[in-house]
Amino acid sequence: MTSDHSETLVQLGHARKILQSQLTHAEFDDKLTDSSINTISLIVRTLEKIDQLSRALLKDQKTADEELSEEDFEKLKEKVEHLLKQASQSR
Numbered sequence: 541m542t543s544d545h546s547e548t549l550v551q552l553g554h555a556r557k558i559l560q561s562q563l564t565h566a567e568f569d570d571k572l573t574d575s576s577i578n579t580i581s582l583i584v585r586t587l588e589k590i591d592q593l594s595r596a597l598l599k600d601q602k603t604a605d606e607e608l609s610e611e612d613f614e615k616l617k618e619k620v621e622h623l624l625k626q627a628s629q630s631r
Contacts (some may be wrong), residue, residue: 546603552590552597559583559590 563583608616 545597549594549597552594555589557586557589563587 563580
């Protein structure tokens, strides 16, 4: 995982903790019920977005880790060509 991805995941985790703490300590005031509900709704939507971004980052990193680099591809290609030559020579 690249340091940018790692740092972003750490920051998203930190934001998640702060928002969950705010959600846990949210208080309802009868006079401000609509405002409280809107605030809690915003916090929940933000938490969902953080989770979505975290999953997307992890998926992107997994995909990048599974892809062959140009150098690895060339090495693999050379190895396959070598094995094909060996097989054709032995026949």
